[in-house]
Amino acid sequence: MIAHSIFFYTFSLIAIISAIMVTASKNTVHSVFFLILDFISISCLFIMIGAEFLGMIMLIVYVGAVAVLFLFVVMMLNVAQQKNQWFASKNSSKHIPIGLIISTLIFVEIIIVIGGWKYKPEIFDINNSLSQSNVSNTHSLGQILYTDYIHVFQISGMILLVAMIGAIVLTFRQRAGVKRQSYIKQISRERVDGVEVLKVETNKGVRIDD
Amino acid sequence: MEYLSIVFQEIYKILFLLVPVLVSVAMIVWLDRRVWAFVQKRQGPNVVGPFGLLQSLADALKYIFKEMIIPSSSNKVIFILAPIVTMTLALIAWAVIPFSATQVLADINVGILYLFAVSSLGVYGIIMGGWASNSKYPFLGAIRSAAQMVSYEVSIGVIIINVLLCVGSLNLNDIVVAQQNLWFVIPLFPMFVIFFISALAETNRPPFDLPEAEAELVAGYQTEYSGMMYAMFWLGEYANILLMCAMGAILFLGGWLSPIEIYPFTLVPGALWLILKILFLFFLFALVKAIVPRYRYDQLMRLGWKVFLPFSLIWVVLTASFLFYFNLLPIN
Numbered sequence: 181m182i183a184h185s186i187f188f189y190t191f192s193l194i195a196i197i198s199a200i201m202v203t204a205s206k207n208t209v210h211s212v213f214f215l216i217l218d219f220i221s222i223s224c225l226f227i228m229i230g231a232e233f234l235g236m237i238m239l240i241v242y243v244g245a246v247a248v249l250f251l252f253v254v255m256m257l258n259v260a261q262q263k264n265q266w267f268a269s270k271n272s273s274k275h276i277p278i279g280l281i282i283s284t285l286i287f288v289e290i291i292i293v294i295g296g297w298k299y300k301p302e303i304f305d306i307n308n309s310l311s312q313s314n315v316s317n318t319h320s321l322g323q324i325l326y327t328d329y330i331h332v333f334q335i336s337g338m339i340l341l342v343a344m345i346g347a348i349v350l351t352f353r354q355r356a357g358v359k360r361q362s363y364i365k366q367i368s369r370e371r372v373d374g375v376e377v378l379k380v381e382t383n384k385g386v387r388i389d390d
Numbered sequence: 391m392e393y394l395s396i397v398f399q400e401i402y403k404i405l406f407l408l409v410p411v412l413v414s415v416a417m418i419v420w421l422d423r424r425v426w427a428f429v430q431k432r433q434g435p436n437v438v439g440p441f442g443l444l445q446s447l448a449d450a451l452k453y454i455f456k457e458m459i460i461p462s463s464s465n466k467v468i469f470i471l472a473p474i475v476t477m478t479l480a481l482i483a484w485a486v487i488p489f490s491a492t493q494v495l496a497d498i499n500v501g502i503l504y505l506f507a508v509s510s511l512g513v514y515g516i517i518m519g520g521w522a523s524n525s526k527y528p529f530l531g532a533i534r535s536a537a538q539m540v541s542y543e544v545s546i547g548v549i550i551i552n553v554l555l556c557v558g559s560l561n562l563n564d565i566v567v568a569q570q571n572l573w574f575v576i577p578l579f580p581m582f583v584i585f586f587i588s589a590l591a592e593t594n595r596p597p598f599d600l601p602e603a604e605a606e607l608v609a610g611y612q613t614e615y616s617g618m619m620y621a622m623f624w625l626g627e628y629a630n631i632l633l634m635c636a637m638g639a640i641l642f643l644g645g646w647l648s649p650i651e652i653y654p655f656t657l658v659p660g661a662l663w664l665i666l667k668i669l670f671l672f673f674l675f676a677l678v679k680a681i682v683p684r685y686r687y688d689q690l691m692r693l694g695w696k697v698f699l700p701f702s703l704i705w706v707v708l709t710a711s712f713l714f715y716f717n718l719l720p721i722n
Contacts (some may be wrong), residue, residue, distance in 0.1 A: 213518075229470075232498065234562075236500045236504060236506075243510075244507060245543075248517070248540055251517055251521075251536070252533070252536060255517070255521050255533075294618035316499045318499070318500065318560055346685055361688065
């Protein structure tokens with residue numbers, strides 16, 4: 181158990197420090213890398229408390245896909261201009277109150293959830309009953325998601341679908357005058373369409389375009 | 391003391407796995423070049439050692455003694471980290487590969503997810519290397535590679551779902567045991583083909599080697615690398631290829647199971663069958679490299695998103711309905 185708690189606290193420490201470094205580091209790309217480190221250590225924590233499925237999904241979805249897109253966007257900025265001057269300017273003080281309000285809200289939400297856990301333990305009995313039986317993590321998650329919470333699950337899927345379609349509709353523009361490569365046209369080209377053998381008379385020449 | 395002995399035992403096990411993996415990485419580089427050469431009616435590396443077997447060792451020696459040049463305008467920390475990340479990720483994935491029912495370093499419940507996660511992290515080594523070089527060609531190569539790997543991961547994920555529907559467990563050993571009667575390559579043959587092609591794209595192998603297309607991008611993300619750091623990229627890449635072959639062997643070709651369960655075949659240890667299957671898949675990889683011309687980038691993207699993804703999604707629905715209708719769903 182000692183080794184277990186040593187690892188647990190190491191990962192938590194890494195998670196907290198890298199979360200601080202995300203906001204503190206001057207270089208935006210470094211921030212994203214710290215964010216990735218944060219995600220990885222959080223998924224290690226998930227695995228350590230026995231939620232191996234969640235930990236792996238966290239790795240696949242956040243680190244493997246979301247953070248790559250973050251990096252994509254951030255790297256498009258010029259490397260030389262990445263000394264973050266945004267904090268030094270006077271404008272930044274405007275944003276501090278908003279950030280404070282949002283972080284206080286999130287903090288209060290977490291306190292409420294943990295408080296409910298502490299004072300009404302029977303609400304969370306459903307989790308306990310599942311973790312005690314020897315079915316694997318994935319099975320118990322599936323059993324809850326596809327039975328008791330099937331409607332919530334479906335609705336969240338629909339919301340994601342709407343968001344996806346919305347993003348596509350917002351960015352999709354039909355521009356005129358853009359040359360596109362049509363693969364069907366390219367593949368279906370035959371020799372007769374492109375090459376023509378002509379008998380050229382001397383001193384006459386051939387017309388190429390017609 | 392007890393802790394120490396456990397730790398030493400684990401280290402011994404890890405070395406027993408990693409040293410063969412590294413040696414076989416060196417060997418398959420030689421195999422790759424030999425196959426490539428034979429297809430083109432050349433000899434390939436045949437000078438160093440018998441049949442040129444020691445060629446990779448000679449190359450490695452050369453790389454070790456070469457100077458490592460770090461460009462002055464690069465981001466040094468990330469520049470050095472990038473090959474380390476590539477190499478480490480390619481090696482840690484081997485922890486969950488089962489060589490027989492008992493010979494597996496970590497027999498975890500979510501083995502296939504772990505493999506998928508590690509292979510999806512592989513893109514970071516490339517992006518980090520490309521960006522930290524602070525040069526045009528590496529950066530373009532890195533961007534291409536990131537887009538390519540993220541796209542093909544999606545279809546690999548859906549293909550894995552197909553297999554999991556037939557197995558009912560995320561454990562790699564369970565996946566192998568579920569193929570006792572019928573390897574999944576037979577009922578899920580189209581998925582096997584798509585998996586193979588996606589694996590080619592995921593590991594940046596020809597015909598999808600656009601991130602390092604030498605005609606347009608010098609050497610892609612590794613342009614600025616030299617010496618041992620270049621060799622580590624190279625080793626990591628081949629270790630990843632072996633890993634994808636192992637994944638294909640476990641998901642579709644029955645892992646450590648012998649092809650026929652009759653007397654002379656059952657004597658052969660399971661690890662050998664797995665290695666033979668990995669080698670077979672790698673041979674296909676090498677053949678494809680030799681005979682297929684490189685794809686154009688937009689066609690690569692079209693193939694991933696507009697052909698493979700819809701097709702494998704439809705196949706998920708088909709598999710699920712088939713299993714449900716004939717009451718074959720694995721419920722345990």
